[in-house]
Amino acid sequence: KNEVEQSPQNLTAQEGEFITINCSYSVGISALHWLQQHPGGGIVSLFMLSSGKKKHGRLIATINIQEKHSSLHITASHPRDSAVYICAPQAAAGNKLTFGGGTRVLVKP
Amino acid sequence: DTAVSQTPKYLVTQMGNDKSIKCEQNLGHDTMYWYKQDSKKFLKIMFSYNNKELIINETVPNRFSPKSPDKAHLNLHINSLELGDSAVYFCASSQISDFSAWTDTQYFGPGTRLTVL
Numbered sequence: 001k002n003e004v005e006q007s008p009q010n011l012t013a014q015e016g017e018f019i020t021i022n023c024s025y026s027v028g029i030s031a032l033h034w035l036q037q038h039p040g041g042g043i044v045s046l047f048m049l050s051s052g053k054k055k056h057g058r059l060i061a062t063i064n065i066q067e068k069h070s071s072l073h074i075t076a077s078h079p080r081d082s083a084v085y086i087c088a089p090q091a092a093a094g095n096k097l098t099f100g101g102g103t104r105v106l107v108k109p
Numbered sequence: 110d111t112a113v114s115q116t117p118k119y120l121v122t123q124m125g126n127d128k129s130i131k132c133e134q135n136l137g138h139d140t141m142y143w144y145k146q147d148s149k150k151f152l153k154i155m156f157s158y159n160n161k162e163l164i165i166n167e168t169v170p171n172r173f174s175p176k177s178p179d180k181a182h183l184n185l186h187i188n189s190l191e192l193g194d195s196a197v198y199f200c201a202s203s204q205i206s207d208f209s210a211w212t213d214t215q216y217f218g219p220g221t222r223l224t225v226l
Contacts, residue, residue, distance in 0.1 A: 033214075033215070035217075037150075041197060041219070041220050041222075042217070042219050042220065043152075043199060043201075043217035043220070044217065045214045045215050045216065045217065048214050084150065086152065088152075096154070096165075097154055099151060099152040099153070101149070101150065101151060102150055
């Protein structure tokens with residue numbers, strides 16, 4: 001069993017729809033990162049959070065430490081949101097980052 | 110203004126060759142990283158340097174040797190390249206004040222696609 005599980009693996013949405021990506025992990029963490037990888041390959045760090053919720057523009061990230069679960073929400077999705085979204089929990093012991101396999105999001109106009 | 114830059118962007122080479130990938134950050138960050146993204150798109154940390162000192166060294170073959178001449182640069186040298194080294198290599202940086210790695214947002218370079226023939 002992978003230490004980090006993301007769901008869904010692939011997601012297709014119509015422009016304007018609300019999108020949710022889920023991330024479950026098995027180790028105790030000190031923080032969790034969400035990354036976005038563009039179709040061209042570039043990677044952008046979206047959020048680092050250790051509790052509660054963070055919001056940046058149309059993106060919202062939440063985390064439940066007790067349930068070992070985090071979600072990334074995209075409101076009013078747009079075709080430019082099409083990318084791979086990667087969850088990366090940071091272990092409390094040693095601070096090692098482990099990366100999920102990513103969720104490929106396609107937003108159609 | 111590019112925050113984290115890598116050169117080259119593409120690198121095609123023969124098995125057995127030695128090659129280097131360069132990384133520079135102009136953010137004034139203390140920590141830099143090298144990641145490898147395999148064909149299945151999984152990212153794995155390879156190395157982390159803080160102020161030119163190695164702080165993280167995952168299970169990476171000795172053929173891979175990072176070099177940090179100053180805290181703004183972290184280069185990756187690979188000896189005796191093998192087919193399995195083909196991947197995209199990402200450099201990243203973050204500003205941290207101690208050796209608790211990855212406690213801050215990381216800024217990634219554009220990646221270097223290495224193809225070993």
